[in-house]
Amino acid sequence: MLITLKDGQREFPDGMNALDIAGQLSQDLKKAALAARVDGEVTSLVAPIAKDSALEILTFADDDAKRVLRHTASHVLAQAVKKLVPGAKLAIGPAIDNGFYYDFDVAEPFTPEFLKEVEKEMQRIVKKNDRLERFELPRAEAIAFMQEKNEPYKVELINDLPEDAIISFYKQGDFTDLCAGPHVPSTGKVKAFKLTSIAGAYWRGSEKNKMLQRIYGTAFVSQEELDAYLARIEEAKKRDHRRLGRELDLFDVQDEGPGFPFFYPKGMVIRNQLENYWREIHHKAGYDEIKTPIILSRSLWERSGHWDHYRDNMYFTKIDDGDYAVKPMNCPGGILAYRRTMRSYRELPTRCGELGLVHRHELSGALHGLMRVRCFTQDDAHLFMTPDQIRDEIKGVYALINGVYTMFGFPYHVELSTRPENSVGTDEMWEVATRGLQGALDDLGVEYTVNEGDGAFYGPKIDFHLEDSLGRSWQCGTIQLDLNMPELFDLTYTGPDGEKHRPVMIHRVVYGSVERFMAILTEHFGGAFPLWLAPVQVKVLTITDRADAFATSVQKQLDDAGFRAELDLRNEKIGFKVREAQMAKIPYMFVIGDKEVEDGMVNVRTRKGETLGSLPLADVLSMLKEEVDTKSIK
RNA sequence: GCCAAUAUAGCUCAGUCGGUAGAGCAGCAGUUUCGUAAACUGCAGGUCAAGGGUUCGAUUCCCUUUAUUGGCUCCA
Numbered sequence A: 001m002l003i004t005l006k007d008g009q010r011e012f013p014d015g016m017n018a019l020d021i022a023g024q025l026s027q028d029l030k031k032a033a034l035a036a037r038v039d040g041e042v043t044s045l046v047a048p049i050a051k052d053s054a055l056e057i058l059t060f061a062d063d064d065a066k067r068v069l070r071h072t073a074s075h076v077l078a079q080a081v082k083k084l085v086p087g088a089k090l091a092i093g094p095a096i097d098n099g100f101y102y103d104f105d106v107a108e109p110f111t112p113e114f115l116k117e118v119e120k121e122m123q124r125i126v127k128k129n130d131r132l133e134r135f136e137l138p139r140a141e142a143i144a145f146m147q148e149k150n151e152p153y154k155v156e157l158i159n160d161l162p163e164d165a166i167i168s169f170y171k172q173g174d175f176t177d178l179c180a181g182p183h184v185p186s187t188g189k190v191k192a193f194k195l196t197s198i199a200g201a202y203w204r205g206s207e208k209n210k211m212l213q214r215i216y217g218t219a220f221v222s223q224e225e226l227d228a229y230l231a232r233i234e235e236a237k238k239r240d241h242r243r244l245g246r247e248l249d250l251f252d253v254q255d256e257g258p259g260f261p262f263f264y265p266k267g268m269v270i271r272n273q274l275e276n277y278w279r280e281i282h283h284k285a286g287y288d289e290i291k292t293p294i295i296l297s298r299s300l301w302e303r304s305g306h307w308d309h310y311r312d313n314m315y316f317t318k319i320d321d322g323d324y325a326v327k328p329m330n331c332p333g334g335i336l337a338y339r340r341t342m343r344s345y346r347e348l349p350t351r352c353g354e355l356g357l358v359h360r361h362e363l364s365g366a367l368h369g370l371m372r373v374r375c376f377t378q379d380d381a382h383l384f385m386t387p388d389q390i391r392d393e394i395k396g397v398y399a400l401i402n403g404v405y406t407m408f409g410f411p412y413h414v415e416l417s418t419r420p421e422n423s424v425g426t427d428e429m430w431e432v433a434t435r436g437l438q439g440a441l442d443d444l445g446v447e448y449t450v451n452e453g454d455g456a457f458y459g460p461k462i463d464f465h466l467e468d469s470l471g472r473s474w475q476c477g478t479i480q481l482d483l484n485m486p487e488l489f490d491l492t493y494t495g496p497d498g499e500k501h502r503p504v505m506i507h508r509v510v511y512g513s514v515e516r517f518m519a520i521l522t523e524h525f526g527g528a529f530p531l532w533l534a535p536v537q538v539k540v541l542t543i544t545d546r547a548d549a550f551a552t553s554v555q556k557q558l559d560d561a562g563f564r565a566e567l568d569l570r571n572e573k574i575g576f577k578v579r580e581a582q583m584a585k586i587p588y589m590f591v592i593g594d595k596e597v598e599d600g601m602v603n604v605r606t607r608k609g610e611t612l613g614s615l616p617l618a619d620v621l622s623m624l625k626e627e628v629d630t631k632s633i634k
Numbered sequence B: 001g002c003c004a005a006u007a008u009a010g011c012u013c014a015g016u017c018g019g020u021a022g023a024g025c026a027g028c029a030g031u032u033u034c035g036u037a038a039a040c041u042g043c044a045g046g047u048c049a050a051g052g053g054u055u056c057g058a059u060u061c062c063c064u065u066u067a068u069u070g071g072c073u074c075c076a
Helices: A018-025 A027-032 A063-084 A112-128 A139-148 A152-160 A223-237 A241-247 A265-284 A298-304 A331-339 A387-408 A427-444 A484-488 A514-524 A545-560 A574-583 A594-599 A617-629
Strands: A002-005 A008-011 A035-038 A041-043 A053-058 A099-105 A132-136 A168-172 A175-178 A192-202 A211-220 A295-297 A315-319 A322-326 A350-359 A375-385 A413-417 A448-451 A461-467 A473-482 A504-513 A538-542 A565-568 A588-592 A601-606 A611-616
Touching: A018 A027, A018 A053, A035 A063, A053 A063, A063 A099, A063 A112, A063 A168, A063 A175, A063 A192, A063 A211, A099 A192, A112 A192, A139 A152, A152 A175, A192 A223, A211 A223, A241 A514, A265 A350, A265 A375, A265 A387, A265 A504, A265 A514, A295 A298, A298 A322, A298 A331, A298 A484, A331 A350, A331 A375, A331 A484, A331 A504, A375 A387, A375 A514, A387 A427, A387 A461, A387 A473, A387 A504, A413 A427, A427 A461, A427 A473, A473 A484, A473 A514, A484 A504, A504 A514, A538 A545, A538 A574, A545 A565, A545 A588, A545 A594, A545 A617, A565 A574, A574 A588, A588 A594, A588 A617, A594 A601, A594 A611, A601 A617, A611 A617
Parallel strands: A002 A053, A413 A448, A538 A565, A538 A588
Antiparallel strands: A002 A008, A035 A041, A035 A053, A099 A211, A132 A168, A168 A175, A192 A211, A295 A322, A315 A322, A350 A375, A375 A504, A413 A461, A461 A473, A473 A504, A588 A601, A601 A611
C-alpha cells in the first residue's frame, strides 16, 4: 500500500500498523509516538492500515495525541479505583482540555488521602505496561457483559447508543471499559500524571440525577512537562483577579455581602474609565443613554414573563401594599421607555443604552469573585427596528463588540444559543429570530459553535466568550434577538402605510457586565493596566528631601495636564520607593534627585524596568498623552 | 442548591497529641538624606469565622450555621 507521509510517499506492506511504520522511519519517532492520524481520523498506533492512506504519526505535541494519552490515563485511574474500591460503579471518564476525569458512584466520598493511594496504584499499573486491547461486541452481548460486571451506568450508556453503533471495549490487564477509543498502545506511555482534585458531579450533568464522585487529573509524557504545567498553573494563580483586586486595592467581596462586590477608589478609576470609553463609542455608534429604575412593580414582571420564567433568580420587596421586584434585567425598563410615546418608522432603528444595575439570586456555590456575582452592571442597550433592519443592526452590534475586544487584545469565541425548554413565544418567532442571528453571523463569516437550548427565555442569542487566567471561559458580550417582548408589551410603530406594525427588539451588551469585564481585564493584564486605565499613572519619587519642592511642582503639572499622579516624598531609599511603585504596577515612575532639580528634568522609569533617562517634562507629557489617547495596550 | 476541602493579626502562613497563640510583610514611632525591586531599632496588632455540645478546662475533639476555594448545575 502507498502511504503518504508529511514529507513524501512510501510503499509499506498491506496491514502494517502506524507504530511499525514509525519504527521504520526513526526509532525516536516510534518511541515518541502516541497515536496516528489516518486520512484525517485519529486512530490507535496499533490498528492495521489496510489501504493507501495519508498517515501522520502523532506525538505529544499534537493536541489530539494529548487527548488520546489522557483518555488512557483516565482508564488507568478507573482501573486503580476499581482495584482499591471494587464496589465502585463506573460512569464516564473522558479527556478534557489540560487533563482528564473519571466519574464513579461510590458509597463513601473520596478523600484527598485516598487520591494518594490511587496515584500509587496508578504507578503500579503504568509500570506493568499492559497493552490496551480493543474488541467489539454485539449490542446484546455488550449489555450482558456490563450487567455481569455490575456496571449499571455502562449498561445505560450502551442502551442509549444508536442502533447501528459499533460497541467497542478496551482491555488492559484485568480491567475492561466500554470505550470508543482510541488509546495509546500500552499503559506505560502514561509516564507522568497527577490527580488534581475531587468534585461532585451529577450523572449526565443533570441535577435531577444522582451526584457522583469525580476525580480530575492530568497527564504528560514526561515529569518535566508535568512539573512545568503545574508551575504554570501556580503562576496563573498570581493573576487571579480576586488576589490582584485585594493586592492592588481595587475591589473585593466581603463575607457580609456574598456576591455583592465592593469597589474601592483605585478600582473606581478603572470602572469610570471603562464607562467613559463605553459612552464615547456608543455615542459614535448612534446610541442614546437612559437610566431606568432598579425596583419596578410585580405586574410588569408578570407581563414580561420574568415572573414565570425567572422568578427563582429574583429578589422581591413590598412597598405600602404593593408587590415589587428588584430588576434582574433591564429590558422591561427599556421597553417602557420605548413605549412612552408614539413611534414612527422614521425613528427606527432606535438604540438606547443603559448602564443598568441588576440583581440576580445566583446559587451560593456558583459565586466567583467578580466573575459571577449577585448584583452587577450590564452595559445594556435595547434596539428597536423594523424587520428589514435586523441584519444591519446585528452586524453593527457585532462590529462594536469586536472592536472593543480587539482593542484590548482579547481573544474570544462565539456561540449561537438556541431556544431553551423554559421559554415564551411561538415556534415561528423562534425560528425567525434564530435564522436572523445565524444569517448575520454567516454574512460576517464568523466562526461559531451552536449551543442548543441555551438561549434566553425570550429569544436566541449570540454569545461572546472570553477566557480567564486559568483558561476558564466566561460569557461577556451577547446579542439577543427578541420578537416576544414587543408582542407581550404590544409595542408598535407607524409604518409608511399609516398602519401600526410590530418592531423587532435586540438586547445586547458589549462588556457583558462591567464587573466581569473588569475581572477579565485584571487577569489578562495581570494587574498591569494600560496607561489609560491605570488607577495611578505616574508616581513621582524623590531621592532626598532636597527634591521635594521640584517633585511637588512636577506632580502638580501632571495633575493639571489631566494625569493621575502620586507623590512619594517619604524618607525612604529610592530602591524601596521604586520597589513599591513597581509592585503597585504603576506604569511610569519619575525619579527626582539633585541632578534633576538642577537640570529641571525628570528621570523616567517604566514598570517594565526600562530607564528612559532624564527628559524634559513637556516631552514626557506629550508622550504619555499620546499613549493615553491611543489607548495603547503596550 | 449539590459534592468535597478550608476558615489563626490588614496580607501570607506557622502552631497547640485539649492547659486562652507566633513569624515575615504591611501599620505606627524614632534614627538614617540615601540614585532605580526591600536601611536599622522599637511598638502595637488576635473573642484562633459564629453558635452549641463533650470536658475541671476547647482555638484544638464533636454537631450546627456562615463564608470562602475547587468542581457540578446555572449564567452577564
